[in-house]
Amino acid sequence: MFDNLSSKLDKAFHILKGHGKITEVNVAETMKEVRRALLDADVNFKIAKDFTTRVKDKAIGQNVLTTLQPGQLLVKLVKDELTELMGGDAAGMNLSGHPTVILMSGLQGSGKTTFSGKLANFLKTKKGKKPLLVACDVYRPAAINQLHVVGDSIGVEVYSEPENKNPVSIAENAIRHAKSNGFNVVIVDTAGRLAVDEEMMTEIANVHQAIKPQETLFVVDSMTGQDAVNTAKAFNDRLDFDGVILTKLDGDTRGGAALSIKSVVNKPIKFVGTGEKMDAIDVFYPSRMADRILGMGDVVSLVERAQEQFDEEEARKLQKKIAKNEFGFDDFLAQIQQVKKMGSMKDLVGMIPGASKAMQDVEIEDDAFKHIEAIIHSMTPIERSKPSIIDMKRKTRIAKGSGTKIEQVNQLMKQFDQMSKMMKMMQGPGGKQLMKMMGSRMPGMR
Incomplete structure (x- = not known):
């Protein structure tokens, strides 16, 4: 990024x-x-x-x-x-209204339909809302199908009328459906175009006037740079939207859109998309983004993501295993799965102060754990629970079964041993005091 x-x-x-x-x-x-x-x-x-x-x-x-x-x-x-x-403070969402109506706008290819799903998932999982997605792209049947696929993947209902070619009536009918069926957020996905044109502007302006949304958001592909800013200005002149969504920030982004758009349209960036998965959505914090641009990392966001995956009961069980020296490869694998849920490896490394600079010539792949997982899955249950029994004969079999080299198995065993010793040390008085000090200095940590 x-x-x-x-x-x-x-x-x-x-x-x-x-x-x-x-x-x-x-x-x-x-x-x-x-x-x-x-x-x-x-x-x-x-x-x-x-x-x-x-x-x-x-x-x-x-x-x-x-x-x-x-x-x-x-x-x-x-x-x-x-x-x-980039806006100073983070901008919140206006979730008033019964239901809250959110209108999504943007050019075709900006990631608008996908982000509509991400926003629905965010409001459902993080805010406890019951969202309804609305397919108002009357020109591309594939867009309606795409939204249904997105909705199914996150367990959110999608309202569509494939035979109706009037986006205004579809949106109005969807709001009535939401009121009758207990939905408290309605996210209206509108049609995109390949370029700004008067027909598109008039159509979305008519939808906007008819449904009077609490939030009108402009979705922009951050990889298009200054062109994105010019498009945002054209939309804002007609819609007077409430905020900007930057998508594809995980790509080779130059940064022009993120750094210029607030100055040009005087509207805040509210969310960013940082990957393809439905949970790859972040609230935009200008201060944290400035830190990352200057190579200072973003420890607060890293801690917040870790806490989202943190299970207190599982942590207590793990603590007991470490204390009894029973930490095994199954536990190690479970920790890897939690890290993977936090986001792409490249994004996570960017949050660690100094790491981006230190690893700027290193290509960080999202499947960085692929070989480790293959090696662990090639172990027998008893080998995973008692790593000390893994001798050279077992290592040779594990390497062959996982499609890796014996050196890679040895390296994993060494790393696992070092990590086990470190975790054991952290259980002592000094380690616990260190964790307590870290917790008091990091916002949001208990």
Whole structure:
């Protein structure tokens, strides 16, 4: 996520580190490189120029040249300005109304239908809502089928009228259906187009006027950069939407849309899509995103994701096993499954401070655990519960059965042994005190 931009900003700050003395001249030189990095990320020229001017003025105004760590202060100023550029604070959802009506808009191919499903799943699992998805794309039968497939995958009902070619009446009928059947959120998926045109704008404006949604969201493909911002402006001029959804942030995103869209349309980014799975949706926090762009990670989001997968009862059982030295490969496998549920490995690594920079030349695949899982599944139940019995003969059989090399089995055994010892140590007084200290410093941890 924003790897290219992060790398270029890091190089810009290296200009300061190369000088024994910080001067107004090399601060200006650093800001020039920052502006170049923003332009390469497809940020509007005026926005990039105004951004670096504000940072430079603040740096000089705060006597950055005379501080003990001027480079760090300048990074902080850039981080603060990035946060403001992307909206400052996280924007909430207006879930008033009986039911709450959410209108989804955007171009064809932006990921609008898929994200409608992700939003329905988010509101169902995280907010305890009973959502209804509504298929209002009257031009593409495949779009209606796609929404039904998405709805089935998350256990959410989809309302559609395949023979009806009037999106306004479909939406109105769907709201009546929702009221009669206890749905408290209605998400209306409208038709997309290959380009902005008057027919499309008039149609969605008519739907908007008829159903008067509490939330009108514009879904944009973040990989399209500045073009996405221009499209957002055209939609906003007609719909006056409430917020932006950025999809495909897990791809090779330059960052132009995320960094420019708030300045252009003055509407907040509310959610981001970070993968193909239905749970790959995050609330957009400008401050956390600024941290990630600057390679500082996002520990708070990482902890929140871990807590979502945290089962207190299972944790207690695991703790007892560790204390009795009964931690086995089945338990190890269960931990891997929990980590996988937290999201893509590349996304998780990006949340660890410094990890993105350290691993920027390493290709992180989502199936990173594939060989480990294959090795464990090739073990017998007794081998998984008592790893100490695995001798060379067993290792040879396990390697053959899992399609791996004996070296990979040995490496896994060594890693497992080291992890077991570390977990055993964490059970002691010192380890428990360390966990207690970590918990007090990380928001949301108990």
